[in-house]
Amino acid sequence: MKRKWNWPVWGGFVFTVAGLFSYEFFARFPITRDFPWANFLLFGIGTAFLIVGLFRAFGRPQVYRGKIFGLIFAAIAVLVLAFFSYAIFYALRQVPASSGAPRVGQKAPDFLLLGQNGKPVGLGDLLSNSNGVVVIFYRGFW
Amino acid sequence: MRSFQRRLSEFDARGVRVVGISVDPPEINRRQSQKQGYTFPLLSDPKTKIIRRYDVLHPGAGPKGADIARPAEFLLDSNGIVRWVNLTGNIAVRARPDQVLEVLNQLTLAGQ
Numbered sequence: 001m002k003r004k005w006n007w008p009v010w011g012g013f014v015f016t017v018a019g020l021f022s023y024e025f026f027a028r029f030p031i032t033r034d035f036p037w038a039n040f041l042l043f044g045i046g047t048a049f050l051i052v053g054l055f056r057a058f059g060r061p062q063v064y065r066g067k068i069f070g071l072i073f074a075a076i077a078v079l080v081l082a083f084f085s086y087a088i089f090y091a092l093r094q095v096p097a098s099s100g101a102p103r104v105g106q107k108a109p110d111f112l113l114l115g116q117n118g119k120p121v122g123l124g125d126l127l128s129n130s131n132g133v134v135v136i137f138y139r140g141f142w
Numbered sequence: 143m144r145s146f147q148r149r150l151s152e153f154d155a156r157g158v159r160v161v162g163i164s165v166d167p168p169e170i171n172r173r174q175s176q177k178q179g180y181t182f183p184l185l186s187d188p189k190t191k192i193i194r195r196y197d198v199l200h201p202g203a204g205p206k207g208a209d210i211a212r213p214a215e216f217l218l219d220s221n222g223i224v225r226w227v228n229l230t231g232n233i234a235v236r237a238r239p240d241q242v243l244e245v246l247n248q249l250t251l252a253g254q
Contacts, residue, residue: 027234030145034235092233095212100197102224108216111192113163113185116171121161121183123222131157132225133218134242137198137211138143139233140164141174 006066009053015046
């Protein structure tokens with residue numbers, strides 16, 4: 001008798017991969033970037049599907065297929081989740097202390113740097129005729 | 143950066159300027175400005191001179207181990223005095239414009 005296709009195994013794999021590759025999209029929005037709950041939700045759904053699929057494959061092997069793919073996808077899911085968790089909970093948090101950064105009440109160091117139109121822009125220019133300046137240091141697009 | 147561009151009119155209305163600083167050369171900043179529609183200055187500090195002066199260097203965190211700036215935000219008053227600083231402990235978590243606007247509202251209320 002032909003055994004049935006064990007779709008939760010494949011569904012779980014698709015959700016796991018989607019959880020990883022959707023990070024670039026979700027990171028565009030602060031609400032899904034500050035803590036990547038949307039990605040973890042996808043991983044959770046993927047894991048649930050994989051567990052269901054593995055129970056089917058190993059619990060009722062005469063009815064369902066998917067033992068080999070189930071194990072391969074489960075292993076991939078564990079690796080993906082481990083890598084993602086490492087990046088989110090460790091790698092992204094390795095930021096220098098910046099203990100020498102200007103503090104509240106101190107004068108901000110002056111600067112004169114080239115702007116995107118190739119003309120120099122100084123802190124003095126920004127401060128003149130303004131009520132203040134928000135200086136944003138960012139990692140850059142390289 | 144995109145979020146600050148979206149709320150830029152609210153900073154304009156308060157007479158507060160927004161400026162970005164990174165190691166990117168002016169060509170990259172020009173391209174990014176065109177692509178993302180940034181109308182505030184993006185300044186180029188390829189030798190990390192100013193980035194070091196503000197102690198916001200992230201050594202070796204760039205492409206091929208290059209030194210870059212870590213995310214950091216400073217609010218300066220019209221005298222160039224720091225009124226608020228945000229030094230994130232997580233590269234993915236940066237200051238949002240509403241945070242800075244809230245600080246500006248409080249400073250205005252305090253008569254600064």
